[in-house]
Amino acid sequence: MEQKRNLKPKCELYHDHFENHKRYPIQKAQLIIADIPYNLGNNAYASNVSWYEGGEIANGESKLAGTQFFKTDKNFNIDNFFRFVKRLLKPEPKEIGKAPALIILCAFHQLAPLIEIAKEHGFKTFNHPLVFTKNYSAEVLKANMRIVGACEYGLVFYRDKLPKFNNGGKMVFNHMEFGRLEENKIHPTQKPLELLKKLITLFTDVGDVVIDPVAGSGSTLLASKILNRNSYGFEIKRNFYKEAIKNINEVEPTIVNGQKTVQTNIFDFL
């Protein structure tokens, strides 16, 4: 059960590289969630109708054909990322069931290499990846040629002790509905708020700290603020940063003056 108390969660998004985190007063995290760049090279929009002008092959290729999501994606340094995680995750606690966790949201092809790199940095993962299922796919152009992708993936990492786990006594399967994006889509790989709320509810309590070093639209911070978790994030693209700040400023925490404004515990999501 969530505690009722007066709490104004911190919610700070920095327009900077996460590598510059030492410039900012950031508390250590119970949970780091990172949707790392997919490194899809120049085929980020492959199979997607936006490869063509107006979504029509007859119109010829659009400016997105043969491009990556962002030029900066290829510069993403996974070892820098794990060094950041090691500095900013809370230390291992003495008690059982309170340890911090790292969730990486990623593409299928990143699962195996990430498990290996994480091991080199001292992190283990569970036997099963997170599989987020969708009943739609971006791969419209391949629909008559092959089975199309309709899942996204994730991995939960921890150091020694099992992470905090607020399952409320219920089984949580490793497959979950991805859901649909709510309004305010501002990023090509934006994650739905409800999905982030579910993950944050599972692995943290009210008042805990959540960090997203590659925040994009700020969806992790938005979900954290709504759930009265403190949050910090970084985003290098000015437009995303600006839009994210706008969205974050528009939401209110669910506990105001000690009163819950909406129900938020894991039973809402299962």
Ligand SMILES: C[S@@+](CC[C@H](N)C(=O)[O-])C[C@H]1O[C@@H](n2cnc3c(N)ncnc32)[C@H](O)[C@@H]1O
């Ligand atoms: C896959 S997107 C995250 C999308 C986000 N989960 C959402 O729901 O909107 C990754 C983001 O990381 C940003 N990024 C890449 N390298 C970064 C770095 N070193 N520091 C901070 N942000 C970075 C990119 O600009 C991009 O917007």
